Amino acid sequence: MKCTAINGVKSLEVKEIADPVSVDGRVVVEVKKAGICGSDIHNWDAGAPLGLVMGHEFSGVVLDPGSRDDLKVGDRVTALPISPCGECEACKSENPQYCAVTWNHALGLSLDNPGSMAEKLSYRADMVRKLPDSVNDEEGAMVEPTAVSYHAANLANIKEGAKVLVIGAGVIGLGCAMFAKKAGASFVAVSETNEKRGEKAVTLGVADKFYDAKDPEFAAKAMTDTLGGFDVVFECVGIAPAINSGIFTVKPGGTMVLVGVSQKPEAIFSVMAVTKELKVYGAIAYTVEEFEKCIDMIANKEIDVLKFVDDIVSLDDTQKAFERLTSGSGTEIKILVDPKK
Numbered sequence: 456m457k458c459t460a461i462n463g464v465k466s467l468e469v470k471e472i473a474d475p476v477s478v479d480g481r482v483v484v485e486v487k488k489a490g491i492c493g494s495d496i497h498n499w500d501a502g503a504p505l506g507l508v509m510g511h512e513f514s515g516v517v518l519d520p521g522s523r524d525d526l527k528v529g530d531r532v533t534a535l536p537i538s539p540c541g542e543c544e545a546c547k548s549e550n551p552q553y554c555a556v557t558w559n560h561a562l563g564l565s566l567d568n569p570g571s572m573a574e575k576l577s578y579r580a581d582m583v584r585k586l587p588d589s590v591n592d593e594e595g596a597m598v599e600p601t602a603v604s605y606h607a608a609n610l611a612n613i614k615e616g617a618k619v620l621v622i623g624a625g626v627i628g629l630g631c632a633m634f635a636k637k638a639g640a641s642f643v644a645v646s647e648t649n650e651k652r653g654e655k656a657v658t659l660g661v662a663d664k665f666y667d668a669k670d671p672e673f674a675a676k677a678m679t680d681t682l683g684g685f686d687v688v689f690e691c692v693g694i695a696p697a698i699n700s701g702i703f704t705v706k707p708g709g710t711m712v713l714v715g716v717s718q719k720p721e722a723i724f725s726v727m728a729v730t731k732e733l734k735v736y737g738a739i740a741y742t743v744e745e746f747e748k749c750i751d752m753i754a755n756k757e758i759d760v761l762k763f764v765d766d767i768v769s770l771d772d773t774q775k776a777f778e779r780l781t782s783g784s785g786t787e788i789k790i791l792v793d794p795k796k
């Protein structure tokens with residue numbers, strides 16, 4: 456089958472690999488749509504792991520149901536791409552997202568589980584979830600990133616009338632903004648260094664205002680607009696200037712949810728976090744319940760995630776899609792890959 460794999464720094468190659476088969480009860484799926492995610496971009500940037508077939512956001516059709524008696528050939532599915540052990544304290548408390556091994560064998564993030572940027576994939580049967588007919592293939596591929604935002608929003612416990620800032624208007628940030636509005640926030644702002652993306656958040660209707668993160672007056676303006684700071688800040692970038700802009704603009708006693716990821720230590724103004732007595736949460740992935748709830752919310756049209764999808768490209772054009780997503784000046788939020796295109 457055809458796939459695209461990492462073959463160097465910022466480089467993908469399209470190649471042929473063996474079709475996956477159902478061993479250990481795994482479900483084999485023909486991929487319909489695969490999402491390109493920020494964590495894929497990290498791996499692409501680093502050129503590692505070499506040979507990795509990325510893609511952990513997908514929709515597809517069952518080719519072999521493996522050990523799943525409730526699935527049949529032709530069923531439409533997606534999957535939680537995580538690999539929890541099922542035995543540890545985190546798993547037993549229904550928080551597989553912080554199980555110590557949950558990323559060790561994750562779909563499209565580990566070499567032993569080639570992902571959805573391929574014509575087919577196989578994955579552990581217990582993580583596969585059926586998609587209702589009212590969720591189309593594009594929406595199916597959006598379940599996973601939507602669940603990331605939903606989990607962050609749930610941790611933030613947003614109250615009716617809250618003022619919310621989202622730092623970074625990528626798909627996770629826009630999802631957080633969407634869920635903040637849904638929870639009844641009265642003012643949702645985004646800050647972005649890419650003006651086109653920032654303005655797009657307002658155009659898409661998930662944010663009321665865009666602040667240019669490059670503007671030295673941004674924090675001061677935000678403090679004036681909010682009469683003293685945001686109740687909740689979602690930090691979806693992961694670098695010091697972004698994290699600090701959140702610490703500056705969140706109100707005393709407010710909540711910060713750290714969603715952005717940095718692979719190195721970041722220098723933050725901890726004194727301000729201390730004196731404001733901030734509640735700071737890290738947010739990673741989702742619970743099983745949250746993932747399933749996102750399928751339901753998409754199926755019931757409670758949320759519209761298709762508006763974040765900008766383009767659907769072929770495996771041959773996936774390299775170009777990564778370049779577009781990292782240009783720093785493009786408008787693209789989410790690009791999907793269609794392996795049959």
Ligand SMILES: [Zn+2]
Pocket residue numbers: 492493494511512599600
């Ligand atoms: Zn992702």
Ligand SMILES: [Zn+2]
Pocket residue numbers: 539540541542543544545546547551554555556
């Ligand atoms: Zn575990």
